[in-house]
Amino acid sequence: MDAEDMGADLEKVLLSQEQIDTRLTEMAAEIDADYAGRDVLLVGVLRGAVMVMADLSRKLHSPVQMDWMAVSSYGSGTKSSGVVRILKDLDTDLTGRDVLIVEDIIDSGLTLSWLVGNLRSRGPASVEIATLLRKPEAAKVAVDVRYVGFDIPPEFVVGYGLDYGEQYRHLPFVGTLAPHVYGG
Ligand SMILES: O=P(O)(O)OC[C@H]1O[C@H](OP(=O)(O)OP(=O)(O)O)[C@H](O)[C@@H]1O
Numbered sequence: 001m002d003a004e005d006m007g008a009d010l011e012k013v014l015l016s017q018e019q020i021d022t023r024l025t026e027m028a029a030e031i032d033a034d035y036a037g038r039d040v041l042l043v044g045v046l047r048g049a050v051m052v053m054a055d056l057s058r059k060l061h062s063p064v065q066m067d068w069m070a071v072s073s074y075g076s077g078t079k080s081s082g083v084v085r086i087l088k089d090l091d092t093d094l095t096g097r098d099v100l101i102v103e104d105i106i107d108s109g110l111t112l113s114w115l116v117g118n119l120r121s122r123g124p125a126s127v128e129i130a131t132l133l134r135k136p137e138a139a140k141v142a143v144d145v146r147y148v149g150f151d152i153p154p155e156f157v158v159g160y161g162l163d164y165g166e167q168y169r170h171l172p173f174v175g176t177l178a179p180h181v182y183g184g
């Protein structure tokens with residue numbers, strides 16, 4: 001699947017497959033260095049983080065485990081409702097664990113600020129965040145993020161796990177939608 005296959009839906013490619021791959025390699029090296037000798041639990045946030053988790057984790061040399069949470073605050077639109085719901089909880093006990101949350105995007109920050117608080121209350125040794133994308137200008141709440149792939153403008157993006165109405169998650173790049181698609 002490439003930009004041409006998306007036809008008129010796509011406005012532009014913001015981050016190519018190569019740019020994403022290069023940046024994830026750098027992030028994995030940082031994570032390996034920071035967590036040397038520790039056993040990390042990667043917590044992927046379904047569904048958007050699937051691609052980041054799959055690609056980032058395969059670049060790590062540290063021993064890691066993976067677990068998944070499903071939370072949702074967006075429904076089918078382009079605006080966060082601000083209400084975060086747990087759709088699937090972790091199966092892992094976090095007591096004493098070094099937890100690294102893996103996310104696709106921090107937009108308003110509402111999802112992650114809520115999730116960090118929720119996971120911290122479970123007695124872990126540490127909770128940090130690795131996100132591929134962050135929109136600094138869209139932040140409604142500040143979130144302390146240890147690893148950020150790219151800071152991007154406050155436009156709605158799709159691809160590489162990110163959806164609009166459950167479409168476009170499988171694109172191997174990150175792009176912006178043409179305004180006619182979402183009525184913008
Ligand atoms: O910083 P925020 O404004 O809270 O937005 C970020 C969150 O929103 C999206 O998830 P969504 O709730 O749409 O679920 P999904 O991952 O299944 O697409 C995205 O994957 C992040 O988890």
Ligand code: HPA
Nearest residue numbers: 107155156157158162163
């Ligand atoms: O820009 C975005 N695109 C897709 N999903 C999202 N969830 C929060 N922000 C976004």
Ligand SMILES: [Mg+2]
Nearest residue numbers: 048074162163
């Ligand atoms: Mg989404």
